[in-house]
Amino acid sequence: MATELFFTPIPDLPLPLVKFPKYPHRLPPFSLPTPAISSGHLFLKNVSGSKVRLSSSIVVHAVQEEVVQTPNSDFETAPPSSKLVLVVGGSGGVGQLVVASLLSRNIKSRLLLRDPEKATTLFGKQDEETLQVCKGDTRNPNDLDPFMFDGVTHVICCTGTTAFPSKRWDGDNTPEKVDWEGVRNLVSALPSSLKRIVLVSSVGVTKFNELPWSIMNMFGVLKYKKMGEDFVRNSGLPFTIIRAGRLTDGPYTSYDLNTLLKATAGQRRAVLIGKGDKLVGEVSRLVVAEACIQALDIEFTEGEIYEINSVQGEGPGSDQQKWRELFKSVQA
Numbered sequence: 001m002a003t004e005l006f007f008t009p010i011p012d013l014p015l016p017l018v019k020f021p022k023y024p025h026r027l028p029p030f031s032l033p034t035p036a037i038s039s040g041h042l043f044l045k046n047v048s049g050s051k052v053r054l055s056s057s058i059v060v061h062a063v064q065e066e067v068v069q070t071p072n073s074d075f076e077t078a079p080p081s082s083k084l085v086l087v088v089g090g091s092g093g094v095g096q097l098v099v100a101s102l103l104s105r106n107i108k109s110r111l112l113l114r115d116p117e118k119a120t121t122l123f124g125k126q127d128e129e130t131l132q133v134c135k136g137d138t139r140n141p142n143d144l145d146p147f148m149f150d151g152v153t154h155v156i157c158c159t160g161t162t163a164f165p166s167k168r169w170d171g172d173n174t175p176e177k178v179d180w181e182g183v184r185n186l187v188s189a190l191p192s193s194l195k196r197i198v199l200v201s202s203v204g205v206t207k208f209n210e211l212p213w214s215i216m217n218m219f220g221v222l223k224y225k226k227m228g229e230d231f232v233r234n235s236g237l238p239f240t241i242i243r244a245g246r247l248t249d250g251p252y253t254s255y256d257l258n259t260l261l262k263a264t265a266g267q268r269r270a271v272l273i274g275k276g277d278k279l280v281g282e283v284s285r286l287v288v289a290e291a292c293i294q295a296l297d298i299e300f301t302e303g304e305i306y307e308i309n310s311v312q313g314e315g316p317g318s319d320q321q322k323w324r325e326l327f328k329s330v331q332a
Contacts, residue, residue, distance in 0.1 A: 089159035097289035138182035183228035270313030
């Protein structure tokens with residue numbers, strides 16, 4: 001069964017290994033309007049937590065089409081949240097939008113990245129009270145030191161690689177290593193106190209031996225994503241799985257935070273959601289990012305698997321009640 005709801009723009013929306021420090025490397029305060037910032041060596045040393053006042057400001061609204069720059073106003077954000085969301089794969093196409101959206105909502109985030117310097121390129125020099133960065137690789141279980149998960153209440157995992165051999169496979173970055181071993185290692189390291197893990201997967205994972213899915217699964221991507229899903233489901237942790245259609249819009253790589261917050265889904269704002277691995281189609285990365293964030297707080301999405309597409313039309317934006325109705329419409 002699939003239900004169509006409408007979607008408004010969502011502007012708010014994975015170095016060589018080193019010995020882990022006692023605490024996560026953190027990003028220092030930054031002035032948000034700066035469009036390009038040199039990464040330098042900020043992630044190779046501890047940085048003091050001193051704060052600076054923004055030289056100008058950006059008003060971010062979850063349902064606006066674009067970021068409005070107002071030189072004489074303060075930076076408007078939502079009230080502080082008690083969450084600490086670990087984002088895994090935060091430098092990827094969906095992950096960037098998840099992080100940007102969490103920042104605009106004033107939700108504290110922690111990123112697990114193979115190359116922490118990417119965080120500066122993508123999101124600027126954030127206040128360490130808002131965004132923390134840890135260096136680690138889910139493909140290597142020895143990288144997942146328990147300190148990375150201290151205080152984490154929720155996890156959004158949106159790691160992934162290409163379905164067919166490409167340059168992105170360099171360094172053993174294959175579907176088997178990323179979608180299966182990486183997910184298994186991550187889930188095995190998570191604390192039992194976790195309130196929710198949201199895993200981004202793919203439509204077609206239960207049909208990887210059938211046409212046309214067998215073509216996509218020629219090098220195992222759907223099979224390994226399904227293995228990752230199964231490990232999450234059997235972990236005993238509270239979970240939600242979002243199976244995305246073919247991803248569109250972006251990825252917005254190497255853009256600054258301002259650009260990410262201006263991103264829109266164009267006319268593809270309406271959301272199709274289903275269950276049973278029956279949907280076939282495309283979905284905006286912005287829609288997937290918003291679905292992940294909404295699922296964190298909607299209680300009945302726990303233990304559920306949803307497929308998601310997006311089509312032309314208006315939709316729920318970041319309105320949680322509309323997302324509740326959307327998810328609820330396909331409940332058994």
